[in-house]
Amino acid sequence: MSVRIGNIDLGEFPLLLAPMEDVSDPPFRYVCKQNGADMMYTEFISSEGLIRDAAKSIKKLDIFEYERPIGIQIFGSDIEHMREATEIATQAGPDLMDINYGCPVKQVACRGAGASLLQDIDKMVAMTKAVVEATHLPVTVKTRLGWNDDTKNVYEVAERLQDVGIKALTIHGRTRAQMYKGVADWSLIRDIKRNPRIQIPIFGNGDIDSPQKAANWRLEYEVDGMMIGRASIGYPWIFREVKHFFRTGEFLEGPTVAERVEVCRTHLEKSIEWKGLKTGIFEMRRHYSNYFKGINHFKEYRMRLVTAATLDEVQDILSEVELKYSAEVV
Known part of the structure; x- marks a missing residue:
């Protein structure tokens, strides 16, 4: 019903x-x-x-x-x-x-x-x-x-x-x-x-x-x-x-790192659309560690993501993450 x-x-x-x-x-x-x-x-x-x-x-x-x-x-x-x-x-x-x-x-x-x-x-x-x-x-x-x-x-x-x-x-x-x-x-x-x-x-x-x-x-x-x-x-x-x-009654497989990156990018794009470039990039920083929680040795990437100042920088780091962890499901 x-x-x-x-x-x-x-x-x-x-x-x-x-x-x-x-x-x-x-x-x-x-x-x-x-x-x-x-x-x-x-x-x-x-x-x-x-x-x-x-x-x-x-x-x-x-x-x-x-x-x-x-x-x-x-x-x-x-x-x-x-x-x-x-x-x-x-x-x-x-x-x-x-x-x-x-x-x-x-x-x-x-x-x-x-x-x-x-x-x-x-x-x-x-x-x-x-x-x-x-x-x-x-x-x-x-x-x-x-x-x-x-x-x-x-x-x-x-x-x-x-x-x-x-x-x-x-x-x-x-x-x-x-x-x-x-x-x-x-x-x-x-x-x-x-x-x-x-x-x-x-x-x-x-x-x-x-x-x-x-x-x-x-x-x-x-x-x-x-x-x-x-x-x-x-x-x-x-x-x-x-x-x-x-x-x-069955568990769905968790998202791959590629999926995590894709949804993270979408979230970032929507953030910029709604808040403008500078604020959109800045306020997205609070989300990165959550999107990639549980991934081994991610600290270095997280630090880079939360300090990146331009959209190109962020996109490049996300591409790196996807490439490095592409075979991994977490």
């Missing part, structure tokens, strides 16, 4: 790309889409930044036709500002709006936004209602199990947010206090999925880093789909590998 968010048909058991700050920009989303991500989100965008017309926030509204279906994710601490930001983001033409109630980092949570709202469910509900009423698009939410081990209140959150009109809920299987440490606990996510009151799709997030784990947890936790974040950084092939395993 197909999973639907409003009128968006995501097919059976969709794989979603998580919104990740400084990672899930259009160039990165392009290579993930090419490798099988069913739905993607922008990096999270500050409601205050959108209202102030801050250049960085406005730039994050850029979406492209090939990315659809795509959601714009916003966060903030002021209900009225979230309503205004929703109206602004809706004009950018996404397929849905998403609210971030999960970000655990201090700069967000300690300013009353992101996961902080898990400490004030009434305000979270009022904010969500304001966002739902401010747009004709389906609204989804991403959150965590609770603020800490003593306040795992996501069961109540799921019911109350559904009641004010959200169309899907993604739950990261950690509390805010855990940040990204320890092991994600999906048992509460399963409890929510089993709640007869819950009619919206429930997506699980946290620690999905292999096809086998995805298949096991799909059965064990009964979710409608999965959101993959950190495992896709430098490894967009995770989406196609998980799908292949679901279909066949």
Whole structure:
């Protein structure tokens, strides 16, 4: 049976790309889409930044036709500002709006936004209602199990947010206090999925880093789909590998070095297209070590890649890498 968010048909058991700050920009989303991500989100965008017309926030509204279906994710601490930001983001033409109630980092949570709202469910509900009423698009939410081990209140959150009109809920299987440490606990996510009151799709997030784990947890936790974040950084092939395993029960061979180089080049080209030559080359530097993780004696090439100043230099180094490691599968 197909999973639907409003009128968006995501097919059976969709794989979603998580919104990740400084990672899930259009160039990165392009290579993930090419490798099988069913739905993607922008990096999270500050409601205050959108209202102030801050250049960085406005730039994050850029979406492209090939990315659809795509959601714009916003966060903030002021209900009225979230309503205004929703109206602004809706004009950018996404397929849905998403609210971030999960970000655990201090700069967000300690300013009353992101996961902080898990400490004030009434305000979270009022904010969500304001966002739902401010747009004709389906609204989804991403959150965590609770603020800490003593306040795992996501069961109540799921019911109350559904009641004010959200169309899907993604739950990261950690509390805010855990940040990204320890092991994600999906048992509460399963409890929510089993709640007869819950009619919206429930997506699980946290620690999905292999096809086998995805298949096991799909059965064990009964979710409608999965959101993959950190495992896709430098490894967009995770989406196609998980799908292949679901279909066949067999592992797909990992990408060859030639494939890694090819996707890295594509990412670089898209980065330059979107950010301009200088920034595109500079911001791509954070991705090289991830694309070539696990390759023996790669340090020298990594150092050269992160110091190369021109596109020709980078392309030459990538050609060298491909030539040297062409016979190797990692």
